[in-house]
Amino acid sequence: MSSLVRMLGVLDVFSEDVPVWTVDRLVEELGYSRSTAYRYVKELCEAGLLAQIGGGNYMLGPRIIMMDRQIRICDPLLAAGQKIMPGLLDMCGKGALRICCLYGDKLILIHQITNISGLEERYPRGLQMPRVLGAASKLILAHLPERQAIKIFLHHQDEIKSAGLGESWEDFRANLRQMRLDKTSRAYGEIDPDAVGIAAPIFGGDGPIVGSLSLVVKERPFSEKRLDTLSDQIQKGAAQLSKIIADLSNPYSESPSAVAMAIGPSHKEPLRRR
Amino acid sequence: MSSLVRMLGVLDVFSEDVPVWTVDRLVEELGYSRSTAYRYVKELCEAGLLAQIGGGNYMLGPRIIMMDRQIRICDPLLAAGQKIMPGLLDMCGKGALRICCLYGDKLILIHQITNISGLEERYPRGLQMPRVLGAASKLILAHLPERQAIKIFLHHQDEIKSAGLGESWEDFRANLRQMRLDKTSRAYGEIDPDAVGIAAPIFGGDGPIVGSLSLVVKERPFSEKRLDTLSDQIQKGAAQLSKIIADLSNPYSESPSAVAMAIGPSHKEPLRRR
DNA sequence: ATTGTCAATCTCACATTATGAGAATTTCCA
DNA sequence: TGGAAATTCTCATAATGTGAGATTGACAAT
Structure with a gap:
């Protein structure tokens, strides 16, 4: 293992459960020598990634x-x-509206608004979402390039089966295809037991999916008719978002950074040979 | 320069102005070889600190x-x-209420609420505040242990003079002392030209200052009487905050992490010998 | 299919640099 | 003014990071 990886490994132990560490406990946990641990901590502090309290x-x-x-x-x-989200939420009743975004291979909740108290705190910006569970996750899966979908299928086979997304690759592939055709996905209580999730895809300026807009409904009844109406609204909202970021990356935009950012997270996996 | 520092240097070039980089531009900017740059980027991506788009x-x-x-x-x-901040802001009229927090040697805005539109976006969480300008900064300076105050005086001598905080160390020291006695500090247009700032100190469970609560008033008139009333309210608010986090770090608290966190950023400088 | 281009990884000899035990120093608190 | 705790320093040794260039893989255009 390279020393660079070893140093960054220090950051891994700072978790929600154990957010504060002494150097001695780091030594215990990671097995580095005391000198090395102090050196790493010092350099991470100088970079501002750690701070002394x-x-x-x-x-x-x-x-x-x-x-x-x-x-x-x-x-x-x-x-x-x-x-656009506040206006959209008003039309959807009690619930929460979320944007999830693909960063490399991680799916991250980057923004949420809600009119249900307590939900904001349980699902704050920065939360990592599961890859195969919930409306947003499934929908993003459906719009991934095939190579990535295969990789995730192989990696999460068990979860995919228990989520009812398909027993075989062909099954799974057909389910994804259906979601693409539907333009939206739904999840009944997959993350929150007493809620329904609806998600629609957000595309970058040049085609690939960059994230999803999703609605979590907690207000009954979950009639088909109502859910169809909501699906339609979410889909329109997501299309609006796609358009806004596509406009940013058009040739008339002056900001090169905005262009690059708007392209969004890569749909391309880093090469890996073994 | 150690390779660890060299690798973390990569993060430094990702700025607000240039948030997106190719490896080739990194090579140009940092002077690393292409192999090395790719290696760093790969490892930073694996750690999740960078992502490919x-x-x-x-x-x-x-x-x-x-x-x-x-x-x-x-x-x-x-x-x-x-x-506590929403209720407090209601009593203060038009303006913004901020908490700034010391992390190592940096002063960071960690939370702000406001009832003036557009202010939230200009001063968002994560903004680094100046060390000697503005009510919050000056106040924190005033409550620092003397060793750190000396260090900052030597480092920011010019800014301190132009901010009217004192021509000499004795001058400066006397001004800090006065702020400590006042329990609050004020700044007239030091950061925002047409606003007045009022700040009060927040202390950790065991004494040292950990941050400040500050109010930015944009609603005229700035009468002495009104400002005195506001100062009093801010000071009470800050005292409340100090009490809340002190209670968390008392011996009856069960969470050791909460204890450590509540102690707050260190007042201690890392050792540095030359 | 075929080619060209760009991105990313690999190879390997070499030299730089990280490592760890223990000593020395500084800081803090009683 | 001690004494304990935290942190840095020293230095010989071994490990590993480095860089030029070759190679591979992905993708788009023809």
């Missing part, structure tokens, strides 16, 4: 908060979402 | 958003702030 205690540092700000400021999808 | 473009990655979430969830000061 109290005597000998360390936590995640200010650079992380600053970099998240940068990501937020530069994200055209977030900006577009903040513009 | 489009072909050959990279931006800051999902781990940063996830780690910011962790920081938010674990931060008792943020939680306390979200509880």
Whole structure:
């Protein structure tokens, strides 16, 4: 293992459950020597990724908060979402409206608004979403290039089966195809037991899916008619978002960074040979 | 320069102005060989600190958003702030209410609420505040242990002079002392030209300052009487916050992490010998 | 299919640099 | 003014990061 990986491994142990570490406990956990652990911590502190609190205690540092700000400021999808989501939610009744975004191979909740108290805290920005469970996840799966879908199928075969997404690759593939045709996906209580999820795809300026807009409905009844109406609204909202970020990446846009950002997370897997 | 520092240097070039980089431009900017740049980028991607977008473009990655979430969830000061700030702002009229927090040697805006449109976007969570300008900054300066105050005086001497905080160390020291006695600080248009800032200190469970609560007033008139009333309210609010996080770190609290977090950012500088 | 281009990884000899035990230093608190 | 805890320093040794160039893979155009 390279020393670079070893150093970044330090960041991994800072979790929600154990957000504060002393160097001694790091040594215990990671098996590094005390010298090395101190060296890593010192360099991570200098980079701002860690910060010292109290005597000998360390936590995640200010650079992380600053970099998240940068990501937020530069994200055209977030900006577009903040513009159109409040109006959309009003039309949908009690629930929550979310944007999830693909970053490399991770699906991250990047924005949520809700009119149900307590939901904001349980699903805040930054939450990693499952890859095969829930309306947003399934929908994104459906719009992935085939190569990536295969990879995920092989990796999450069991979860895919228990989610009823298909027993075989052909099964699975057909289900994905159906979702593409439907333009939206639905999930009945897959994440939140007493809620229904509806999701629609958001595309980058040049075609590939970059994320999804999804609605979580908690207000009964879940009649087919009502869900169809909502699906339609979500789909229109997602199309609006796609259009906004596509316009940013058109040749008339002046900001090269906005262009690149609007293209969105890659649909391309890094090469990997063995 | 160690290779660890060299690798983390990659993160430094991802700025608000240039949030997207290709490996080739990284090579140009940083002077690394192409092999090395690719190796760094690959490892940073595996750690989630970078993510690939489009072909050959990279931006800051999902781990940063996830780690910011962790920081938010674990931060008792943020939680306390979200509880008491809305009510406090209602009593203060038009303006904005902020919590700034010391992380190591950086002063970061960690939460803001406002009833003026457009202010939220200009001053979002994650913004790094100046060390000597504005009510919050000056106030925190005033409550720093003397060693750190000296260090900052030596480092920011010019800014301190032009901010009218003192021509000499004795001058400066006396001004800080006065702010400590006042319990609050004020700034007239130091950051925002047509606003007045009022700040009060937030202390950790065991004494040292961890941050500040500050109010930005944009509604005239700025009469002495009104400002005195507001100062009093801010000071009470800050005291409330100090109490909440002190209670978390008392011996009856069960969560050791909450304890450590509540102690807050260190008042201690890392050792540095030359 | 075929070719050209770009992105990313691989190979390998070489030299730089990370490592860890223990000593030395600094800081903090009583 | 001690004494304990936290942190940095020293240095010989071994490990590993480095970079030029070749290679591979992906993709688009013809």
